[in-house]
Amino acid sequence: MSQFVKEISAGDYQQEVLAAGVPVVLDFFSTECPPCEALAPKFEAVAEQYAGKARFLKIYRQGNRDLAQQLGVTGSPTLVFFDRAGHEQGERLGGEDIKRTAIKAQVEALLA
Amino acid sequence: MTTRYDLIIVGAGPAGLSAAIYAARARLKTLVLDESVPGGQVKTTHKVSNYPGFPEDIKGTDLAKAFSTQAERFGATIRRAVEITRHDLTGPVKSFELDEEETVEAPAVVVATGAKPRDLGVPGESKFKGRGISYCATCDGAYFEGKDIHVIGGGNSAVEESLFLTQFARSVTIIHQFDHFQAEAATAEEARSNPKIKVIWDSEPRAFSGDKGLERLTIENVKTKVTTELATDGVFVFIGYVPRTDLVKGIVPLNKWGYVETGEDMSTPVPGLFVAGDLRSKLFRQITTAVADGTIASLAAQKFVKQHARPAPAPAVAPVA
Numbered sequence: 001m002s003q004f005v006k007e008i009s010a011g012d013y014q015q016e017v018l019a020a021g022v023p024v025v026l027d028f029f030s031t032e033c034p035p036c037e038a039l040a041p042k043f044e045a046v047a048e049q050y051a052g053k054a055r056f057l058k059i060y061r062q063g064n065r066d067l068a069q070q071l072g073v074t075g076s077p078t079l080v081f082f083d084r085a086g087h088e089q090g091e092r093l094g095g096e097d098i099k100r101t102a103i104k105a106q107v108e109a110l111l112a
Numbered sequence: 113m114t115t116r117y118d119l120i121i122v123g124a125g126p127a128g129l130s131a132a133i134y135a136a137r138a139r140l141k142t143l144v145l146d147e148s149v150p151g152g153q154v155k156t157t158h159k160v161s162n163y164p165g166f167p168e169d170i171k172g173t174d175l176a177k178a179f180s181t182q183a184e185r186f187g188a189t190i191r192r193a194v195e196i197t198r199h200d201l202t203g204p205v206k207s208f209e210l211d212e213e214e215t216v217e218a219p220a221v222v223v224a225t226g227a228k229p230r231d232l233g234v235p236g237e238s239k240f241k242g243r244g245i246s247y248c249a250t251c252d253g254a255y256f257e258g259k260d261i262h263v264i265g266g267g268n269s270a271v272e273e274s275l276f277l278t279q280f281a282r283s284v285t286i287i288h289q290f291d292h293f294q295a296e297a298a299t300a301e302e303a304r305s306n307p308k309i310k311v312i313w314d315s316e317p318r319a320f321s322g323d324k325g326l327e328r329l330t331i332e333n334v335k336t337k338v339t340t341e342l343a344t345d346g347v348f349v350f351i352g353y354v355p356r357t358d359l360v361k362g363i364v365p366l367n368k369w370g371y372v373e374t375g376e377d378m379s380t381p382v383p384g385l386f387v388a389g390d391l392r393s394k395l396f397r398q399i400t401t402a403v404a405d406g407t408i409a410s411l412a413a414q415k416f417v418k419q420h421a422r423p424a425p426a427p428a429v430a431p432v433a
């Protein structure tokens with residue numbers, strides 16, 4: 001388990017995401033998903049950089065199907081950004097082309 | 113911090129990794145950069161049936177791993193998930209800044225950045241990306257268990273991936289702009305005999321719509337001009353690729369479709385800059401042709417390095433003989 005990115009399940013969503021009190025980035029990932037593997041080290045690096053300021057979480061799609069459906073997430077990886085009040089903000093990032101700088105830009109906007 | 117190499121290869125797909133295998137075996141200090149994990153488009157292909165040496169189908173992800181393992185065995189360094197934040201490819205020493213924090217340089221560079229899936233450019237597409245529209249069946253197929261989905265396209269990728277998607281979906285309807293598949297005959301036959309696959313010929317998508325997620329797909333019959341709205345649970349798009357030329361745009365000639373024009377030895381007008389694989393202007397884009405390009409680019413780059421450049425310091429880890 002990573003030091004900076006915590007894995008949650010749907011049962012933790014209310015507490016870990018909506019009631020976090022800090023900006024949250026939630027990564028929906030799947031197995032057999034090379035773009036998810038590619039995202040992991042970038043996500044980890046950004047999480048380390050913002051440790052203590054924002055929360056970086058990941059959730060396994062296959063094990064948390066209902067939550068994915070509720071949020072309308074149908075692709076992996078998908079990054080969903082939440083502000084301190086637990087409201088989704090900004091653009092969801094997905095697919096193979098997620099850049100470290102793009103994640104950082106959205107986190108900066110949430111912290112501003 | 114700046115690290116010097118003999119050869120830097122951008123893109124760890126079949127072209128880039130073939131170039132790396134040849135360069136590392138020639139004892140060049142070789143670095144491969146990729147913004148993702150190695151494999152290029154191969155890694156998200158569910159199976160490969162036409163790559164010589166594998167009499168049984170091989171999973172794309174396994175072939176990708178075999179390519180990168182082989183390159184690393186000979187001493188090439190592969191940097192995964194790195195972002196090139198600055199680059200200068202025009203001078204005698206070509207440099208890249210990585211993740212805004214370090215610099216790598218070399219006298220020769222092979223750009224093998226390949227191509228990425230083409231967008232449809234249809235209203236609603238960007239809104240529903242990841243909310244019902246997908247470009248990767250191995251990644252997202254499992255989201256559509258028991259659902260009725262649509263696939264746009266009729267080439268090898270579209271038909272192969274439709275077959276893969278029948279494992280999950282209740283039905284797969286292929287929307288194709290022509291009245292026959294462009295896919296290989298063997299694949300097309302398999303699709304036609306699969307009871308879960310239906311085909312709507314002569315039609316193109318015109319719009320995507322829905323309230324929260326994707327719910328409806330509008331298509332137009334290109335012969336009759338009749339438009340139809342279809343209910344859908346998800347759409348997979350496989351309509352070909354566009355070259356990734358961001359690194360070399362403006363410094364090498366592109367053809368009218370945006371692919372890089374190279375010499376037969378993969379050289380460009382910029383000394384020491386070589387281009388290999390799917391971003392090149394050529395007739396056929398296959399794993400086999402990418403491998404050939406990478407091989408040629410690597411051999412030409414080795415010749416260039418020997419003639420023009422002072423070698424980099426010996427690798428810290430001795431390559432395996």
